Amino acid sequence: MSKKMRSIHDEETLGVVFEPRLVNRLLKYLRPYRVKVVLSVILLLIIAGAEQLGPYLTKIALDNYIVPGDFDGLIAIVAMFLGLYVTLAFARVGQAVVTGWVGEKVMFDIRREVFSHLQRQTLSFFDHNPVGRLVTRNTNDVQTLSEIFSSGVVVVFGDLFMLIGIIVAMLLLNWQLAIVAVAVVPLVVWVTFSFRGRLRDVFREVRVQTAAVNSYLQEHLSGVRIVQLFNHEKATAKGFSGVNDHLRQDHLHTVNLFSVFFPILEVLGAVAVALVILRGGNLTLDGAITIGTLVAFLQYAERFFRPIRDLAEKWNIFQAGMASAERVFDLLDTEPAIEEIDNPVKIEELDGRIEFDNVRFRYNPGDDEVLKGVDFTIEPGETAAIVGATGAGKTTIINLIGRFYDVSDGTIRMDGHDVRDLRRDDLLRDIAYVSQDIFLFSGTIRDNITLGDEFTDEHVQHAAKQVHADSFIQRLPKGYDEEVTERGGTLSTGQRQLLSFARAMVRNPKVLVLDEATSSVDPETEAYIQDALEVMMKGRTSIIVAHRLSTVQRADKILVMHKGTLREMGTHAELLAQKGIYWRLFELQYRRVA
Ligand SMILES: Nc1ncnc2c1ncn2[C@@H]1O[C@H](COP(=O)(O)OP(=O)(O)OP(=O)(O)O)[C@@H](O)[C@H]1O
Numbered sequence: 001m002s003k004k005m006r007s008i009h010d011e012e013t014l015g016v017v018f019e020p021r022l023v024n025r026l027l028k029y030l031r032p033y034r035v036k037v038v039l040s041v042i043l044l045l046i047i048a049g050a051e052q053l054g055p056y057l058t059k060i061a062l063d064n065y066i067v068p069g070d071f072d073g074l075i076a077i078v079a080m081f082l083g084l085y086v087t088l089a090f091a092r093v094g095q096a097v098v099t100g101w102v103g104e105k106v107m108f109d110i111r112r113e114v115f116s117h118l119q120r121q122t123l124s125f126f127d128h129n130p131v132g133r134l135v136t137r138n139t140n141d142v143q144t145l146s147e148i149f150s151s152g153v154v155v156v157f158g159d160l161f162m163l164i165g166i167i168v169a170m171l172l173l174n175w176q177l178a179i180v181a182v183a184v185v186p187l188v189v190w191v192t193f194s195f196r197g198r199l200r201d202v203f204r205e206v207r208v209q210t211a212a213v214n215s216y217l218q219e220h221l222s223g224v225r226i227v228q229l230f231n232h233e234k235a236t237a238k239g240f241s242g243v244n245d246h247l248r249q250d251h252l253h254t255v256n257l258f259s260v261f262f263p264i265l266e267v268l269g270a271v272a273v274a275l276v277i278l279r280g281g282n283l284t285l286d287g288a289i290t291i292g293t294l295v296a297f298l299q300y301a302e303r304f305f306r307p308i309r310d311l312a313e314k315w316n317i318f319q320a321g322m323a324s325a326e327r328v329f330d331l332l333d334t335e336p337a338i339e340e341i342d343n344p345v346k347i348e349e350l351d352g353r354i355e356f357d358n359v360r361f362r363y364n365p366g367d368d369e370v371l372k373g374v375d376f377t378i379e380p381g382e383t384a385a386i387v388g389a390t391g392a393g394k395t396t397i398i399n400l401i402g403r404f405y406d407v408s409d410g411t412i413r414m415d416g417h418d419v420r421d422l423r424r425d426d427l428l429r430d431i432a433y434v435s436q437d438i439f440l441f442s443g444t445i446r447d448n449i450t451l452g453d454e455f456t457d458e459h460v461q462h463a464a465k466q467v468h469a470d471s472f473i474q475r476l477p478k479g480y481d482e483e484v485t486e487r488g489g490t491l492s493t494g495q496r497q498l499l500s501f502a503r504a505m506v507r508n509p510k511v512l513v514l515d516e517a518t519s520s521v522d523p524e525t526e527a528y529i530q531d532a533l534e535v536m537m538k539g540r541t542s543i544i545v546a547h548r549l550s551t552v553q554r555a556d557k558i559l560v561m562h563k564g565t566l567r568e569m570g571t572h573a574e575l576l577a578q579k580g581i582y583w584r585l586f587e588l589q590y591r592r593v594a
């Protein structure tokens with residue numbers, strides 16, 4: 001796989017905090033909401049400035065009114081003080097709402113972009129990227145990334161403004177005392193930086209473990225049937241406890257680090273306040289500053305450490321956010337391996353002539369070839385049945401027709417055009433796929449037939465009738481509006497098959513590609529399925545991986561696959577006469593039941 005693809009697995013890449021390329025790309029997501037962003041920053045500026053008036057008002061109250069004993073003046077100041085903080089509260093609410101709104105909006109946009117990007121990826125991409133990871137990418141990583149906006153950038157700006165505001169206020173009051181107050185700041189910076197490295201490491205561990213937990217959950221919940229069938233709940237639970245415990249320990253590490261870090265900062269803050277009391281008390285006693293100034297200074301000194309502590313925390317949010325941004329962008333940058341050429345051949349409708357010309361295929365570079373030079377042609381309207389032992393390459397052949405993978409060598413032609421020269425949309429529009437395992441989505445029966453495309457109810461019902469699905473659907477309490485619980489667990493295997501046939505027929509495809517399910521159903525349903533198959537094959541090119549004797553016998557051509565090569569081709573009668581692989585297969589598989 002390419003370097004890009006590999007990085008999608010990699011939870012460990014760490015972003016640097018300010019990488020201009022990343023920052024620029026992130027800012028793009030803010031552009032549609034720039035008015036709100038500017039509003040938010042303005043509100044922050046106002047808050048940061050106005051907040052510094054509080055201690056100053058205290059000083060005025062003390063020096064100008066309390067000490068001289070002017071009670072009326074004091075009331076006025078107290079009223080101003082209250083007014084100031086009420087206004088501040090409103091500004092804060094507004095600021096939080098606007099910022100939150102923008103953050104959520106950005107997150108929404110990115111999630112949507114990631115999801116539609118994932119949907120365009122090829123099957124081989126999903127062969128190599130566990131679904132749990134991709135889910136993490138689109139939830140946790142996007143969340144972390146958006147925290148840069150919602151609690152990162154904005155708060156960092158706010159904190160910086162706040163710091164500047166406090167320093168300016170202190171310098172204006174008394175520059176000598178200001179220097180005393182900030183004396184411990186270098187120490188704070190040093191402590192913060194030494195913790196930062198460790199925090200970064202444990203945060204990274206937390207991310208790696210979160211992804212592991214998600215993957216594990218995803219896999220074992222999807223496979224819960226198997227887990228239960230094999231009575232594997234205990235082992236599975238134990239496996240989960242393993243990953244879960246790792247995550248707990250990693251979280252605990254962060255908790256422990258923070259529980260040391262914050263008290264240290266707390267102490268340093270106290271030292272700063274103590275220094276101010278000491279030196280400020282001295283200056284007050286000397287009469288160099290007023291008591292009001294001292295009190296104001298004490299308030300400033302205490303406030304000073306809040307933004308510094310925040311900044312230390314935000315630094316991590318930033319870093320985690322940037323790392324997430326990098327991973328999300330890497331994902332968004334993976335080009336689908338199936339690329340469209342610049343000037344594709346445009347075709348309105350397929351005739352349905354399928355031609356394999358010496359097709360060779362391997363799923364991954366370095367793997368063994370799964371198809372070793374396959375040649376055949378299916379004329380429009382013909383039915384071809386592919387038979388062969390398991391692993392012979394039958395499903396692979398039909399995956400290649402719809403260009404879910406590209407051939408390693410040779411050519412596949414549709415209506416005489418190399419499928420690589422066609423628009424993928426044109427190619428797939430007229431091909432209906434019925435796969436070996438039928439996937440049903442949560443939604444109604446109708447949704448599962450139309451897959452969200454626009455079809456009239458009559459059209460849907462007509463398609464369902466053709467394949468004998470209508471009668472069982474009508475018997476459901478809500479008919480076509482019956483909700484399919486996740487993956488259609490409440491429908492029988494036969495019903496699911498008929499439903500998947502209806503899904504193919506509603507599109508009235510020119511080419512039908514069908515991987516017959518091997519599971520057996522009751523004789524009545526079997527008769528329905530056989531009849532439905534016949535209806536579906538009529539008048540269209542059909543290529544069917546066949547397990548039913550009836551399907552095979554009816555085919556115009558039988559392709560006999562053996563270990564990746566096409567060994568025999570012909571009609572049922574011709575192949576039996578050859579007494580080759582097909583004949584043997586027939587003897588083994590069908591003779592006794594036929
Ligand atoms: N996504 C994949 N990645 C790598 N190898 C694969 C993949 N899918 C199939 N293979 C391999 O390709 C070979 C052919 O598989 P294929 O699914 O085409 O067999 P099949 O003839 O359809 O078998 P069955 O009758 O069991 O469905 C097998 O050896 C299989 O292991």
Ligand SMILES: [Mg+2]
Nearest residue numbers: 394395436515
């Ligand atoms: Mg198969």
